[in-house]
Amino acid sequence: MAVxxxxxxxxxxxxxAGEESRGHRGVLDAARDVxxxxxxxxxxxxxxxxxxxxxxxLGLYPLGLLGSRASDRRQGYRLxxxxxxQRGLAIHDVEAAETPILLVHGMVDNRSxxxxxxxxxVRRGFGQIETMNYSILTGDIRAAAARLGAEVERIVxxxxxxxxHVIGHSMGGLxxxxxxxxxxxxxxxxxxxTLGTPHAGxxxxxxxxxxxxxxxxxxxxxxxxxxGPVSDCQTRFxxxxxxxxxxxxxQRNAALHHEDLNVHNIALHGVGHMxxxxxxxxxxxxxxxLAHLDSSGATVTPGVSxxxxxxx
Numbered sequence: 342m343a344v345x346x347x348x349x350x351x352x353x354x355x356x357x358a359g360e361e362s363r364g365h366r367g368v369l370d371a372a373r374d375v376x377x378x379x380x381x382x383x384x385x386x387x388x389x390x391x392x393x394x395x396x397x398x399l400g401l402y403p404l405g406l407l408g409s410r411a412s413d414r415r416q417g418y419r420l421x422x423x424x425x426x427q428r429g430l431a432i433h434d435v436e437a438a439e440t441p442i443l444l445v446h447g448m449v450d451n452r453s454x455x456x457x458x459x460x461x462x463v464r465r466g467f468g469q470i471e472t473m474n475y476s477i478l479t480g481d482i483r484a485a486a487a488r489l490g491a492e493v494e495r496i497v498x499x500x501x502x503x504x505x506h507v508i509g510h511s512m513g514g515l516x517x518x519x520x521x522x523x524x525x526x527x528x529x530x531x532x533x534x535t536l537g538t539p540h541a542g543x544x545x546x547x548x549x550x551x552x553x554x555x556x557x558x559x560x561x562x563x564x565x566x567x568x569g570p571v572s573d574c575q576t577r578f579x580x581x582x583x584x585x586x587x588x589x590x591x592q593r594n595a596a597l598h599h600e601d602l603n604v605h606n607i608a609l610h611g612v613g614h615m616x617x618x619x620x621x622x623x624x625x626x627x628x629x630x631l632a633h634l635d636s637s638g639a640t641v642t643p644g645v646s647x648x649x650x651x652x653x
Contacts, residue, residue, distance in 0.1 A: 383611035387585050390620075391613030398454060398615065405453025405474070437632050440506060440531070441469040441496050445489060447511025447537075448553075449477050454510055457619040458627070465628040471496055475516075480553045482512075482563055486519040486526075493520070493529050504531040506631055510618050511588065512557070514538030518567065518578075522602070527576040534579045534627055536617040537586050540567075541594035559594065571601040578604040579630050581623055588614040 452472035509517040514535030520526035542559035556563040582595030
């Protein structure tokens with residue numbers, strides 16, 4: 342019996358060792374890619390910005406812990422007090438300007454990561470910006486996605502808008518993707534923007550062994566589930582990833598490739614993981630995409646249903 346038990350355990354031990362070995366090789370390969378991206382003028386500037394923002398973010402972090410959610414909602418429809426950039430969007434496309442936007446942070450973070458992005462969206466005329474915190478002790482993507490769903494439904498109920506936009510940084514984008522593609526969230530999410538999200542997992546997840554990090558490993562059961570077929574998804578995906586991302590490894594795993602989803606991948610050079618929500622090109626790109634969902638300015642694109650302003 343003891344021999345049989347040891348024999349049964351051997352394949353598991355070998356499999357675990359092989360998985361760990363693949364993780365080590367992946368880290369080395371990705372490290373070479375990051376060094377290559379870093380040793381350029383843009384990469385060096387990006388690393389400096391990343392370090393500066395990390396310091397500022399640490400100072401803002403305690404403030405982001407206050408309360409489970411925060412909201413920037415424009416009161417009423419008076420426009421004379423607005424600067425030209427805000428007034429222009431509100432006048433020319435009230436629907437785009439007033440569609441709620443929900444920001445979802447990453448692992449062991451909080452809404453303070455969106456300080457710059459939130460202000461940038463408000464300056465560009467978006468009138469309803471919501472942020473939410475989920476627990477730093479979150480141990481399951483699926484459970485977090487269910488909680489996100491409750492938050493989205495609350496916003497839909499309070500604002501009267503049937504569909505909103507969601508922006509997720511890092512793991513927040515993965516939580517939102519699960520909600521949209523596995524929990525029917527596409528009924529309420531028009532556009533999902535992800536920033537440095539490990540859509541295909543990250544090798545760094547091999548460095549910790551708990552339920553959440555096992556889900557974030559390449560090839561995990563969660564990754565396989567997300568890679569499975571998605572039926573008639575009505576959400577548009579805009580995906581930002583960078584060759585200097587030091588958290589999603591290999592960096593290309595932050596791109597999203599799925600034949601059933603309407604995805605626009607945007608590759609950036611020399612932008613660190615934490616800097617993605619503060620980078621000017623990202624803030625501008627998100628603002629432009631949410632104001633005009635395609636080059637013609639229409640709100641209907643293949644695979645995306647029209648926004649409906651309010652329920653009656």
